Amino acid sequence: MPISEIGLVEMTRKRTQESLRQKLTAPCQYCEGRGYLKSRETMAYEILRACEKESAQNPGPSALAVYCNPAIAEFFAEEERAAVEDLEKRLDRRLSVKIDPNFHLEDYEIFTRET
Numbered sequence: 001m002p003i004s005e006i007g008l009v010e011m012t013r014k015r016t017q018e019s020l021r022q023k024l025t026a027p028c029q030y031c032e033g034r035g036y037l038k039s040r041e042t043m044a045y046e047i048l049r050a051c052e053k054e055s056a057q058n059p060g061p062s063a064l065a066v067y068c069n070p071a072i073a074e075f076f077a078e079e080e081r082a083a084v085e086d087l088e089k090r091l092d093r094r095l096s097v098k099i100d101p102n103f104h105l106e107d108y109e110i111f112t113r114e115t
């Protein structure tokens with residue numbers, strides 16, 4: 001065993017079992033054990049990018065409906081209304097944001113509706 005500069009024997013303990021935390025807890029169902037959630041802003045821009053992708057895959061005279069968590073819908077209405085309007089102009093489509101209180105913060109669905 002190695003001896004330190006001051007003459008003490010240095011020992012380490014190797015963990016051979018799960019920690020008490022690992023035994024008594026399970027990964028978070030919302031963040032899947034990552035320990036964090038995406039921010040409202042991150043989710044909003046992820047949704048806008050997904051709308052662009054959906055629009056490219058389904059061309060034609062239609063509108064997009066986004067169903068999302070109330071916090072994300074509020075973020076679109078209050079802080080990112082200009083981004084929604086800009087996307088509507090670029091895609092030449094109406095985008096409506098709908099609230100689904102059962103959706104988790106990171107969940108959303110996009111539907112194409114005929115106009």
